[in-house]
Amino acid sequence: MTDENNKIRVLLVDDHPLVLDGIRSRLEDDPEIAIVGEAGNGEEALQIATQRKPDIVLMDINMPVLNGIEAAEKFAELLPDIRLLMLTMHDSREYITKVLKAGAKGYILKDVSSSEMLIAIKAVYQGKTYYSSGVTDILVNESSKKEVPLTDREKTILQLLAEGNSNKHVARELDISVRTVETHRRNIKRKLEVKTSAGLVKYAIENGIVEL
Incomplete structure (x- = not known):
């Protein structure tokens, strides 16, 4: 696909320029992905997303001005059609559950392979949820199995x-x-x-x- 309108439009959000460079280099060779912008914090991400209407926002959690969790809540309120995929080094249950509650559709760790990052983006774009294997292990292994009060x-x-x-x-x-x-x-x-x-x-x- 050569027409950008037929590609998955992705906005990258991280406060470290070197990290942004690395993520961009991992994604830009895929013919189904178009990087439509980059931001250094959540507030800037909201401004750019309002203008450029990405399909996916690939966003870190720890950032100045407006962090990833706060930004996710704002996106859910102001731009609910844009899907959020968190890409972070934090593998603690606290961060994962906060991000889920804020409305993110996926959570992957920064040590994932390029192929898994692309799989995550495409899954979230298709309306699915995606968690890297390490995240799923944390959610399952650290949780206590409660009796499910459902039919x-x-x-x-x-x-x-x-x-x-x-x-x-x-x-x-x-x-x-x-x-x-x-x-x-x-x-x-x-x-x-x-x-x-x-x-x-x-x-x-x-x-x-x-x-x-």
Whole structure:
């Protein structure tokens, strides 16, 4: 593909120029990727994203002015159609869960290979969630398996949703109406006391409902 309009438009956000250079060099050779801008903090990322409308924002967490978690919350509020993929050195459960709650669609560590970084970008672009293997291990191994207060049908719907499927796809898969899926989704959120889709994904991972 040579037309930039047919490529995945990516905005890179990191406060270290050398890191930005390295990420850009890892991505720019892929014919499906177009780097549409670079930013050094979350505030600058929001400004550039408003103008250039990237599909994906690949963003660090620790940054001046507005950090990655704060920026993720702003993106969810102001630019909800743009998908966020966090690329960071932090592998602590605290950071991972904060980012999920803020609305990010993926979390990968800076030591991932170029191929995995591209896989993550393309997965998130397709509406899926993506976590590098090290992140998944942390979420699963450090979590306590709680009894799931959901019916079997709710667990099935939660699994399908956590795998990145739309309400319409779930409805087709289970031969029920989209409205029924939406009702189940609201009930699941109420039972689990979560407000976001990222919260549903987090719960599904921690309780073994979905395997990544």
